[in-house]
Amino acid sequence: MKILFVIASDRFLDKGYIVPKKILEEKGVECITASKIHGTCYGIHGEIVQSDLTLDEVNPGDYDGIIIDGGIGCQDELWRNEKLVDIVNKIGIAGKLTAAICLAVPILGEAGLLAGKKATCLETPASIRLLTLDKAEIVPAKVVVDGKVVTAKSPSDAEEFGHAILSVIS
Secondary structure, three states: OEEEEEOOOEEEOHHHHHHHHHHHHHOOOEEEEEEOOOOEEEEOOOOEEEOOEEHHHOOHHHOOEEEEOOOHHHHHHOOOOHHHHHHHHHHHHOOOEEEEEHHHHHHHHHOOOOOOOEEOOOOOHHHHHHHHHOOOEEOOOOEEEEOOEEEEOOHHHHHHHHHHHHHHHO
16 A cells, blocks of 8 residues: 655645654554655755655656645645646545545635535634535545545544545555
8 A cells, every 4th residue: 555645845734744644653554744845845844854755746646646735835745736636636536545635625615525525624724725626525524534535624633634644545
């Protein structure tokens, strides 16, 4: 089992990335990290990680699912990123796991995967507008699983998010 994590190169959501990744790796899931850059990425709260590859190097067929991390860097770097939207769309259309936390959830909508699906996210005017335009059913929950789509509201929900992802891929 191989899962692709996508993070912003600057100001990614530390807990939204580290916690689910640890939960999956402890169960033997191979986790690969991609970003707009190859190399050092910086979290909002000081976490420093190395991305394994750039989004341009990702072959969606190589992965059993994708998890997109949130944070303000996600909104700045990853919203409306055509390459990422294409990757997410291909993985989702193939019936594989697509998951996002916090401000990353609108990317699932941009990829056409949330129409008629239940989802949650960090509710900002911009994120609510995008999810509404993408025809998602926004629910007031910490974590939502709708088929192979898993969404979470905030970093404080990262552990529950990780376990929900694990239940979908197990």
